[in-house]
Amino acid sequence: ESINTADTADNKFGQQLRAENEANTLTVNELEQAINAGELYLVYQPKVSCISGTLTGLEALARWQHAEKGFISPEKFIPLAEQNGLIDRLTLQVFEQALPFLNQLQAVDYAVSNQNRDLLLSVNISAASLKNLKLFKQIEALCDTHHIRPEQLILELTETAAMDDPVMSLDILTQLRLRGFRLSIDDFGTGFSSMLALVRMPFSEVKVDKTFVMTSADSRESRLVIKAIIELAHSLNMQVAAEGIEDNTALELLRKMGCDQAQGYYIGRPMLPEVFIEWSKNASEHIDLQRLKHLHSV
């Protein structure tokens, strides 16, 4: 009898596991189908200069609107893609969509917003992709096809990605850098290997994690961390970008601390391509340029 009971318990456990696996498999299949059917799409979030307020670039962010389950966060489907060998296909699709959009955007007349420099496009790259040289060859080929120089692209990596296998990462990051790609270290300050990653790797930009930025007004600790990151990055000749700027207080604080670029809801939300184009035509009106100029001249 006791064996029977154990058996039943075991079966229940097994059933539960199977059910969870099925749910999991289903989602992977759904994600794969969505990728194959081209159902994933991109939104773009603007990045502006902290000093002049002008639009300097944009970050492509992946979105998935499931037919029945509705909006699925990238925080969910990106890890799923990473764990199931789908991430490189997803990344390629991001470039396939974002590169023509960058060209479309460059063709917009920026006379109004006094925009005349090349816009930089940021794309997130997963840790797992760093091992895949073929992916970067394919990205380069896409750049050729769309007549976009690697210098116009910023590949965003998290510090854990870079420090997972530091020797291999240093090798591939150096190769990418030599080919002209700009490299950014995303969500900086949240990992354990931050300083080392920054000093050793050929990054062009450091992105201060939004948790520090969002608490900067209230937390002296956050401000100290931000200050230290900015000083270190600048001494290494890297640009500093802040993500998660949600109000003017944060923008002013970061600007005063010497941050170069700003990104966040206060400046602009992630937008659909058509919306982004409209937004960019009057980019200078979206943040208080006059006020920034005034402060700058004081």
Ligand code: C2E
């Ligand atoms: P991330 O690269 O650090 O992107 C910043 C995230 O912060 C985005 O979330 C953005 O919508 C959000 N954000 C921007 N401004 C603000 C703000 O002012 N306040 C707050 N609270 N949040 C803000 P999202 O789009 O949900 O993306 C989450 C993460 O998913 C990204 O973090 C990135 O790591 C990953 N991800 C998104 N798209 C891709 C992709 O195409 N490829 C890869 N590998 N990862 C992606």
Ligand code: MG
């Ligand atoms: Mg990013």
Ligand code: MG
């Ligand atoms: Mg980030």
Ligand code: MG
């Ligand atoms: Mg993040």
